[in-house]
Each structure stands twice: as structure tokens, then as C-alpha cells.
Amino acid sequence: MESSRQLSNEEQATAVAGGSSAASGAHVARTASEPMSLIDEVFARSGVNVRLCYQCGKCSAGCPMVGEMAVRPHMVMHLVQRNYREEALSSDGIWLCLTCETCSARCPKGADPARVFDTLREMAQETNPRLAPRAIGAFNRTFLDQIRSSGRMSEVGLAMQFNLRSGRLLQDATSMPALVSRGKLKVKTPPMRDVDEVRRIFANVEAVQRTYGQGDER
């Protein structure tokens, strides 16, 4: 029973990594060329020991976003265990995660997948923000731009900027005018009163990122 489950998970990680023998060879090459394995780096950053994960799948079974994910939470954990760095950092599972922490609450081994995914997102942002799937990266940047500029989210502005950045130019083109005319969406959202406080927070974060050589690629 245990061995068939192991085999299944092995196959899943291999499939995500893009093929059996090629993926296996790439794994060996990556391990040899990197000073620290992915599992050790995640541990160093988060204090979470992904080796504890025994692939029971309870995290995926309880995840509210699992239906949208090609790479489900337990599969991401397996990618980390197998040192598939780029596949883990670019997996849609970590970028669609809502940080609701249901998976961590359900995990019988205390492997804390939510903290692991948070750590993986941080690592991707530091090394290559383009690893995020285009639509998700576009949404994150658009959302942050809106908060930086007005302290609030404008639904119409968010939708239009997101469509431009994600290349989905005609998405919502037919539904948005009707929603605006019925008052369901506001065209103008006034900035919040203390928006300068918000801008100061952004400036401080950007100063820290410059100090440590990180940054949001646009």
C-alpha cells in the first residue's frame, strides 16, 4: 500500500518536472551545482522541516484552491523534497495559495505547508519574480500599484490594468459597462485620507529591497 503511494507521488513530481529520465538528470546536475539543497534552504528560512512530510495528501484534500491548481499542495512539498527548485518556485500551487492555513492545520506531521509556500514565494520574488505565472504576477503588481497610489483598490482600475498586463485585453469588455451603469462597480475610488502613510510603507520596503539587492521586476 505504502509503496504504491510512493510510486504515485514519484510519478507526479516527475511529471511536473517534465519527464522521467531528463528530469532525473537535471535533478542530479542541480544538486551538484548548488551549495544548499532546496529542502535545506526552506528549513533555514522558515524553520519548517519538509522531510517530515510523508505525502498523505491531507493538505491537498482540505485546500479550498485545489480545484484551480495543476500542482497541488502535497505535490509542491514533494518537489521541495526532490530538490526541483524551479518547478517548485514556478508551480501554480504556491501562487494560487490564499494563505488560509487549512493545510497546516490538517497536516498530521506539522510540516506547515502554508509557511513553506510563503517561503517559496519569497524566494521566487528575490531570485526571479518572473517565475510567477503571468496572470498571477500581473494581478499582484496591479494590486500593489493601486494600494501604493491611493491606499484603496479601485475595481474598475484593477480590472483594466490587470487585463492590460496579463494580455487579456477583451476580458470583461462586455460585462463591465453594464456593471458600471448599474452602480455595481465604481469608476472612481477616492484615495484614503492617510495615503501618505501607505506610501511611506512602500518606500521603506523598497529601501530594504535595494539594500539587500531584491526588487519587484516590472
Ligand code: SF4
Ligand atoms: S498533510 Fe502534511 S504530511 Fe500530508 S502531504 Fe500534506 S504536508 Fe505532507
Ligand code: SF4
Ligand atoms: S494555505 Fe494555501 S495551500 Fe494551504 S489550504 Fe490554504 S490555500 Fe490551500
